[in-house]
Amino acid sequence: MEEMKATYIQEANELLENLESSLLSLEDNPNDKSNIEQVFRVMHTLKGNSSMFGLAKIAEFVHDLETIYDKIRQGEMQLTREILNTTLASFDHLNLIIIDSELEDPTNKENHDQLIYQIHQFIQKKSAAPATTENSQQQAVNGLEHVQDEEENGVKTYHVYFEPKPEFLLDGSNPLLLLAEIAQLGKTLIIPHFKKLESIDDFKPTNCVTYWDVFVETNCSKATLNEVFVFAESNAIIEITPYLYTDLISNGEFLEFVQATIFKDVKLDAAELTSLIERVGKKVEILQQPAVKSASDANEALKTAKVETKEKVVSSIRVSSDKLDELMNLVSELVTTQASLTLYNQKNETPELEIISENIEKLSRRLRDIAFGMTLVPINNMFSRFQRLVRDVSMSLNKEVQFVTEGGETELDKSIIETLTDPLMHIIRNSLDHGLELPENREALDKPRKGTVKLKAFYSGISVYIQIIDDGKGIDVDVIREKAISKGFMKPDDVLSEKEIFDFIFYPGFSTAAVVTDISGRGVGMDVVKRNISELKGSIIVDSKVNIGTTLTIKLPLSLSIIDGLLVEVANVFYIIPLSVVDKCYEVENKEMIGNFNQLLVLDNQQIPFINIHKEFGYDEISDAESSQIIVVSDSDRRVGISVDCIIGEYQAVVKPIGKYYRNQDFISGATILGDGSIALVMDTHKIIDLYTEHAKVEIRS
Amino acid sequence: MKSEHMNENVVNGETKSFLSFKLDSENFTIPVMKIMEILEVPKITKVPQSPNFLVGVINLRGAVLPVIDTRIKFGMTPIEFTINTCILVLSIEVNEEVIEVGALVDSVSEVFELNTNEIKQAPTLATRYRADYVQGMIQENDHFIMVLNIDKVFSSNDLESISEFVDTDSENK
Numbered sequence: 033m034e035e036m037k038a039t040y041i042q043e044a045n046e047l048l049e050n051l052e053s054s055l056l057s058l059e060d061n062p063n064d065k066s067n068i069e070q071v072f073r074v075m076h077t078l079k080g081n082s083s084m085f086g087l088a089k090i091a092e093f094v095h096d097l098e099t100i101y102d103k104i105r106q107g108e109m110q111l112t113r114e115i116l117n118t119t120l121a122s123f124d125h126l127n128l129i130i131i132d133s134e135l136e137d138p139t140n141k142e143n144h145d146q147l148i149y150q151i152h153q154f155i156q157k158k159s160a161a162p163a164t165t166e167n168s169q170q171q172a173v174n175g176l177e178h179v180q181d182e183e184e185n186g187v188k189t190y191h192v193y194f195e196p197k198p199e200f201l202l203d204g205s206n207p208l209l210l211l212a213e214i215a216q217l218g219k220t221l222i223i224p225h226f227k228k229l230e231s232i233d234d235f236k237p238t239n240c241v242t243y244w245d246v247f248v249e250t251n252c253s254k255a256t257l258n259e260v261f262v263f264a265e266s267n268a269i270i271e272i273t274p275y276l277y278t279d280l281i282s283n284g285e286f287l288e289f290v291q292a293t294i295f296k297d298v299k300l301d302a303a304e305l306t307s308l309i310e311r312v313g314k315k316v317e318i319l320q321q322p323a324v325k326s327a328s329d330a331n332e333a334l335k336t337a338k339v340e341t342k343e344k345v346v347s348s349i350r351v352s353s354d355k356l357d358e359l360m361n362l363v364s365e366l367v368t369t370q371a372s373l374t375l376y377n378q379k380n381e382t383p384e385l386e387i388i389s390e391n392i393e394k395l396s397r398r399l400r401d402i403a404f405g406m407t408l409v410p411i412n413n414m415f416s417r418f419q420r421l422v423r424d425v426s427m428s429l430n431k432e433v434q435f436v437t438e439g440g441e442t443e444l445d446k447s448i449i450e451t452l453t454d455p456l457m458h459i460i461r462n463s464l465d466h467g468l469e470l471p472e473n474r475e476a477l478d479k480p481r482k483g484t485v486k487l488k489a490f491y492s493g494i495s496v497y498i499q500i501i502d503d504g505k506g507i508d509v510d511v512i513r514e515k516a517i518s519k520g521f522m523k524p525d526d527v528l529s530e531k532e533i534f535d536f537i538f539y540p541g542f543s544t545a546a547v548v549t550d551i552s553g554r555g556v557g558m559d560v561v562k563r564n565i566s567e568l569k570g571s572i573i574v575d576s577k578v579n580i581g582t583t584l585t586i587k588l589p590l591s592l593s594i595i596d597g598l599l600v601e602v603a604n605v606f607y608i609i610p611l612s613v614v615d616k617c618y619e620v621e622n623k624e625m626i627g628n629f630n631q632l633l634v635l636d637n638q639q640i641p642f643i644n645i646h647k648e649f650g651y652d653e654i655s656d657a658e659s660s661q662i663i664v665v666s667d668s669d670r671r672v673g674i675s676v677d678c679i680i681g682e683y684q685a686v687v688k689p690i691g692k693y694y695r696n697q698d699f700i701s702g703a704t705i706l707g708d709g710s711i712a713l714v715m716d717t718h719k720i721i722d723l724y725t726e727h728a729k730v731e732i733r734s
Numbered sequence: 735m736k737s738e739h740m741n742e743n744v745v746n747g748e749t750k751s752f753l754s755f756k757l758d759s760e761n762f763t764i765p766v767m768k769i770m771e772i773l774e775v776p777k778i779t780k781v782p783q784s785p786n787f788l789v790g791v792i793n794l795r796g797a798v799l800p801v802i803d804t805r806i807k808f809g810m811t812p813i814e815f816t817i818n819t820c821i822l823v824l825s826i827e828v829n830e831e832v833i834e835v836g837a838l839v840d841s842v843s844e845v846f847e848l849n850t851n852e853i854k855q856a857p858t859l860a861t862r863y864r865a866d867y868v869q870g871m872i873q874e875n876d877h878f879i880m881v882l883n884i885d886k887v888f889s890s891n892d893l894e895s896i897s898e899f900v901d902t903d904s905e906n907k
Binding site: 361364365368369605606648649650651688689690691692693694696697700702703705709710711712713 | 776779781782791793797
């Protein structure tokens, strides 16, 4: 039972997450039917799940909420801000009570009752003014004229009567194409009829003797339907009648009625049809009015719930990340084994083996791509979480904010996304709190009242960039500079670039409080943000213009485990240098490096410091080869050359940890296994450069 | 006399399998349970600027396994690779975390069963090795086999103290 409950909670959490994002997008587009449908569906599933587990209190609560959205869905109620606020409050409440399903916590109980009261208020308010809606429905059924010209988007069922004249086919028109066109508009039920021939002599093969009754369930307007027949109008009798009911076509009684006429020369009697539809329609209404007390409805709810979960199962399944890790490991092993098979085959050249080995190579490459793809998650999951944050924070700050996300489909390693949430949340809070001005102040500055915070993600090479852009007041370089001087981070006469000055924001102890307004909040400073991002092997850059806005750019590796690297060799040991830092490669004669006291090389007319890896790694002083390769790598703003014996080529490396024993050798960030089974060590050029500069300092001192 | 004493004690305690191996001419043993597998020596990639007892890393079917020169660990001369040299892949527990490490040994001798009661306290003064490395000794015919506490020997936490130990030892020589 506990296990079942855990499943329930897990599913409920997922549903609630889903609900939240729909609600928030509903806030931006209150008239978006598909979102209302989505909200309704999620609530319905949640209700079904809850009653399935016997959690009556939750089920009842959700049922009441659902009633509101059902009414909105039916057009009986308008979605208002109050309703949304209550729904979001209910959403928070649901998050709590899915664990405390019996409302044992008194505060939960209190909230519960209060929310139910509010919800009932909404439902009653609406039933207090039902006259108009009822009327309009009455009119819809009886006086069809009213609906006909309405261009609203709601789903309607149209009855199309289509009778081509006998000579319809003569000019090459094909009625079936028209019907196919209608069928594309929505769910269709097509009933063909044949005209009765008095005698066989009357039969002319070129005449059209078929006519159709078509029922189409669509949200298109009548005009759209008319357009279908625009070229057939002169040659056929076409009548289009709209009905308000939505699931007429799947209704049993209705089907029975119309199917009885199939292939017969009977026109559907308009009056009879209307009365039938009215009758059936009422039943549909009753069915849609969910009365949870009745057993049949509970069953219905369960059924729908089941159907919906079933759909979910097809689209995605949950897999524990341990299993994924294991799969990744196995795939890497397979790739390695396959590489040795290829190597063996090259030596032995057996044609049969070659085919097999090539096939395995193809398969394992595809398998590798898929396995690696599985650990990538679209960043959207994280973005939707921020929607809520922005909404709540901006409300409490009395600021009007438009939150825009872009590039939500960008995929990142799951573990990166998890670590990234907190820093991003902090940055967005900062933007809202310190960045954006109050609406009045914005107007005074000729800016739109509503501030914009934009979260943008995109790929570039093997990196992913995430930008947080606001159009707020920006950061004043001079204020930061003064602050940095007063804190002793820089001297008054230091000449620093704007970028370097902005970088002070990330210094521990550099409070932005003086720079901008009040709260900063949760004890996570920008220094922690920066640290978190560096832990992900990423970097962060600030760019800001006073009164125009601030842009924070975070650069991250696509995945922590695969990198594109440059495979090089130093003293017969293979090394990988991440391609992301490689700038340019040069060939340099060894004599230029030996005895080069200032450790500088002139490359392309630029003086570039270099690190002699041979020496630094303690290998014997440069081999007898005449020249070395210098790989110029960029490390933040510096460019530094690294000397290696030879460059082998590009290599996609699966980086594996080399273990705790080597924790003092952190300039090696990991190891990767090459095709022939040998190991290449992955250099962390940033650490190597730091190490080298420290070495140099020590040397100078001693 | 010692053997008599031993026989009296075989009453209780559990029987475990042990694997014995040689470092130089001395015999050591560790419980078989701790050994994942025994490998021939493959190509070892040395990590630059690492302590000398860390020989490097090897490719263990797709995983990267650090390899330790057990002889240096025990203050002997570095291992000389012969046809008998092999790597014991050990699973050791450090700070409640299980890690795998390869230990280079000169040769593997045999697997035998032993009642834990037969393990004698090693005379503290007589041993050349750090007391916490050695769990005890057993006597076989006329020679002794050292029973190692491998969690201690190979714990990576011990890096600094080991290098000190190695240094002082080499100075003594």
